[in-house]
Ligand SMILES: Cc1cc2nc3c(=O)[nH]c(=O)nc-3n(C[C@H](O)[C@H](O)[C@H](O)COP(=O)(O)OP(=O)(O)OC[C@H]3O[C@@H](n4cnc5c(N)ncnc54)[C@H](O)[C@@H]3O)c2cc1C
């Protein structure tokens with residue numbers, strides 16, 4: 001029996017989006033990415049000819065590069081890591097669309113340049129040789145796994161293009177750099193561009209394809225950047241809303 | 249200050265960009281996608297350096313010997329010497345750049361065993377060495393992107409070299425999605441486009457490395473070395489998507505290879521090579537698996553796979569060092585490697601051959617340099633695990649030094665050459681648009697046939713008859729490709745031509761090497777022949793075909 005797959009398509013930024021349905025009858029335990037490849041194979045082989053294959057981005061095909069992030073059954077994630085057999089257990093049809101927080105380039109391809117620009121604006125780089133504090137290494141390692149795929153920003157209620165809030169990719173990098181340096185600039189950037197805009201829904205942690213311990217990372221960063229200043233000013237009480245996050 | 253164009257933002261391209269930017273050169277970095285998407289992030293196992301911190305009396309000299317032996321002495325000895333000597337300082341540089349290497353109890357960069365090497369010499373960052381290294385190098389480059397020293401062109405690919413007489417004056421690039429063309433003149437160009445995975449397809453690496461650039465460079469007169477040397481990694485698993493790598497670290501920490509003989513596990517590598525067992529160089533392990541499956545017919549269910557067993561290892565070791573292996577097995581194979589053995593088979597993983605460069609990473613064309621997997625100098629007939637991240641960083645550093653030191657080309661001369669090259673490229677694109685499109689299926693059929701032809705004739709064992717048949721078939725495919733015009737993508741159309749040309753050069757190189765050495769094993773010439781062939785092959789276009797010589 002085949003699976004009905006609905007894909008939201010858009011030829012380019014200026015054209016109207018539309019939904020198109022496909023039937024997929026290949027192997028079930030395959031990733032959505034592999035299934036899209038197979039659908040494109042069918043399009044190529046179809047007698048009609050001239051039909052445009054589905055555009056999507058990929059590189060590693062195994063969850064290591066972040067290229068293939070999209071929204072499948074209303075959940076953002078890496079299409080090479082979401083499996084058709086598991087998806088059809090939830091609902092009979094599979095629904096695929098591009099990440100909605102970024103401008104569509106074509107079909108499932110979006111322009112994620114804003115994420116990369118934010119890293120530059122926030123000056124997320126080392127100015128001095130890294131300091132190694134072995135106790136911090138495991139967390140530094142985890143937060144450096146960020147693929148810059150954009151899934152967390154898709155899931156985040158507070159992120160939208162062009163706003164000050166830059167979300168977790170920048171927070172993870174800021175924490176890594178803070179832990180390996182004496183530089184306070186990262187904390188300031190973090191406070192301004194992440195802390196102040198984050199409503200702690202933590203939807204990001206749920207969708208992160210690398211299972212980065214975002215809650216732990218954010219609470220650590222909050223402790224060193226925000227609460228340390230708070231304490232300095234003699235206001236010993238923790239800011240409201242942060243209590244739930246302080247798991248350490 | 250020099251103006252340099254770098255094509256490719258994997259580890260070698262980024263390292264070169266960072267080093268050049270630190271010297272104040274103006275860098276343009278061109279790649280089809282962000283550096284986070286490059287194949288370099290996929291490397292898991294580690295990077296080699298004789299840091300000698302394990303009380304094993306290691307040295308750069310021993311690293312050199314292992315590298316040369318592993319490469320069956322086709323490596324450029326001067327370049328390899330440079331590689332191993334620079335390695336310790338490069339790993340320290342990476343650590344200072346912020347790479348989160350795994351540390352030993354004393355807080356030093358930890359080292360582990362890797363194939364083809366007798367000493368613990370492979371530095372690693374958990375189970376994701378490539379990703380961790382790339383994260384730090386990307387952050388390093390970011391500073392110079394922010395101040396404009398490095399200009400990034402993402403979504404663009406190499407199209408062709410701008411040639412001014414015998415020298416390179418820049419590159420024409422193409423935006424894949426819009427087919428827009430652009431010329432960038434420069435004092436020097438560094439190619440860092442990675443290995444040509446696209447010629448075969450379904451390799452362990454990245455789909456972005458489509459092999460277009462290599463074929464296009466070959467057609468423009470760039471020389472290639474050792475194209476017949478293609479590494480089959482012994483332990484890959486077959487998934488519906490592609491062959492996926494099971495890192496050598498699995499054997500490095502004690503994973504064992506076996507098949508069932510008379511119902512009992514037979515650890516063939518340990519019996520055949522008691523000293524290093526499953527940690528022999530990759531070519532030897534892949535050839536052994538081939539023998540077990542084809543000559544002894546002991547492959548699992550009579551097929552081409554054998555078992556890799558890690559189930560006896562302590563859970564803590566698997567958790568901390570092999571989590572990626574666990575994740576691949578669970579996600580793609582529905583298999584639990586804590587309890588069950590993993591069925592593995594050799595799969596294409598690395599191209600030792602590539603653009604011929606010397607120890608300064610110069611090519612046969614003035615002002616054109618190459619680094620990383622697209623270039624050939626360090627690895628000879630077989631690459632040791634952990635030597636290619638090292639080669640990518642080292643190549644980036646050396647190519648940056650060489651490119652940074654060229655004299656200015658003179659912008660007037662370069663501009664004229666750039667306009668000419670751009671006009672030629674635009675003219676060709678216009679002509680292409682004027683030809684009648686074919687159904688996409690015609691195009692994909694040629695592509696598929698090329699892939700199966702290459703896997704068939706350029707496998708672990710090769711023979712003259714098959715190589716000659718491949719030569720003939722490629723000529724036919726070239727004919728068909730000329731008729732099967734891609735319906736809408738000029739770039740994809742050109743890529744098929746470029747792949748066919750590179751495939752031809754691979755087959756011709758394999759035909760000429762009438763011996764067995766490293767990754768090139770011939771059933772009709774089963775011995776190594778040092779007298780005639782202890783030299784790299786050189787392939788170039790000549791008289792409408794490919795000419796191959798040695799030296
Ligand atoms: C699964 C896996 C595991 C590995 N593990 C290890 C390991 O543990 N240790 C080790 O030493 N090695 C390992 N390797 C090998 C190693 O990762 C690569 O050889 C190395 O990273 C190559 O780096 P590079 O900079 O040359 O190329 P890549 O990282 O492949 O980058 C190539 C760049 O060129 C771009 N590009 C492609 N075509 C064009 C074009 N036409 N124009 C412009 N840009 C282009 C790509 O997008 C990319 O940015 C592994 C490889 C794989 C696949």
Ligand code: FES
Nearest residue numbers: 061065066068080
């Ligand atoms: S293609 Fe790399 S994460 Fe999916």
